[in-house]
Amino acid sequence: xxxxxxxxxxxxxxxxxxxxxxxxxxxxxxxxxxxxxxxxxxxxxxxxxxxxxxxxxxxxxxxxxxxxxxxxxxxxxxxxxxxxxxxxxxxxxxxxxxxxxxxxxxxxxxxxxxxxxxxxxxxxxxxxxxxxxxxxxxxxxxxxxxxxxxxxxxxxxxxxxxxxxxxxxxxxxxxxxxxxxxxxxxxxxxxxxxxxxxxxxxxxxxxxxxxxxxxxxxxxxxxxxxxxxxxx
Numbered sequence: 424x425x426x427x428x429x430x431x432x433x434x435x436x437x438x439x440x441x442x443x444x445x446x447x448x449x450x451x452x453x454x455x456x457x458x459x460x461x462x463x464x465x466x467x468x469x470x471x472x473x474x475x476x477x478x479x480x481x482x483x484x485x486x487x488x489x490x491x492x493x494x495x496x497x498x499x500x501x502x503x504x505x506x507x508x509x510x511x512x513x514x515x516x517x518x519x520x521x522x523x524x525x526x527x528x529x530x531x532x533x534x535x536x537x538x539x540x541x542x543x544x545x546x547x548x549x550x551x552x553x554x555x556x557x558x559x560x561x562x563x564x565x566x567x568x569x570x571x572x573x574x575x576x577x578x579x580x581x582x583x584x585x586x587x588x589x590x591x592x593x594x595x596x597x598x599x600x601x602x603x604x605x606x607x608x609x610x611x612x613x614x615x616x617x618x619x620x621x622x623x624x625x626x627x628x629x630x631x632x633x634x635x636x637x638x639x640x641x642x643x644x645x646x647x648x649x650x651x652x653x654x655x
């Protein structure tokens with residue numbers, strides 16, 4: 424997997440993460456990164472800006488790292504760990520949203536995020552960059568079927584809370600004291616009908632202005648901290 428950007432490079436090098444090789448742009452002059460690369464004995468290649476632009480899908484800042492693909496956790500690990508609050512993402516498409524939600528979860532002390540394998544953004548360079556070094560502290564589980572996973576969670580005592588504007592109740596009126604699985608829906612269509620049918624509660628965040636919906640990562644942040652506030 425190719426990741427890029429000076430902050431991502433600095434974080435991976437400082438944590439001595441496995442890096443296959445590093446590609447830098449001609450004229451790259453970051454002395455701190457050069458020192459870290461030398462200290463970690465990483466293979467270094469130099470390319471033109473045109474080649475760097477071709478290899479990356481975002482702002483690379485003159486450095487690209489080739490690292491092993493992200494290792495997803497297994498759902499059984501979550502069930503064995505007796506966690507009491509997890510977040511599920513129902514086919515998110517924007518890597519910036521996924522990265523922001525990972526960062527919020529880490530800040531809030533939520534350890535696990537579950538995502539579907541298909542029609543869902545996976546861990547990539549943009550997610551790593553947006554999550555700002557918090558990915559190492561999170562457990563991301565990739566599952567074949569989100570609905571089946573929700574059923575498994577319910578058999579292990581989880582109450583499932585989805586988010587939507589219709590057929591829902593104010594998010595502040597729900598009892599979050601038990602084991603909670605929070606489902607955040609797709610940016611455009613929200614949670615699917617099949618997923619909604621498996622939820623014990625459908626929560627809505629009231630809108631008081633002209634906007635009729637919130638960004639997925641913003642909604643996730645509001646819900647996560649409301650759940651935590653109610654559990655103290």
